[in-house]
Amino acid sequence: MDSANIIELTSAEKKLITQIRDLGYGEVRIIVKDNGPIRIEEIRKSIRLTNDK
Secondary structure, X not given: OOHHHXXXXXXXXXXXXXXXXXXXXXXXXXXXXXXXXXXXEEOOOOOOOOOOO
16 A cells, blocks of 8 residues: 555544444444544434434
C-alpha cells in the first residue's frame, strides 16, 4: 500500500471503532463535531406498537 493512502486515526476514532466492534449487534448514532466523532449513542430498545410494515 502506498504511504500516501494511510490515514492516521485520532483517539476518538479509535474508540469509535472499538465500540462498534464490541457492540456485536445493534444500532448507534454518531455525533460529529469539527470533522470528528465526539459521542456515540447506543439505541437500547425499539418497540413496535402496530403490525404495520
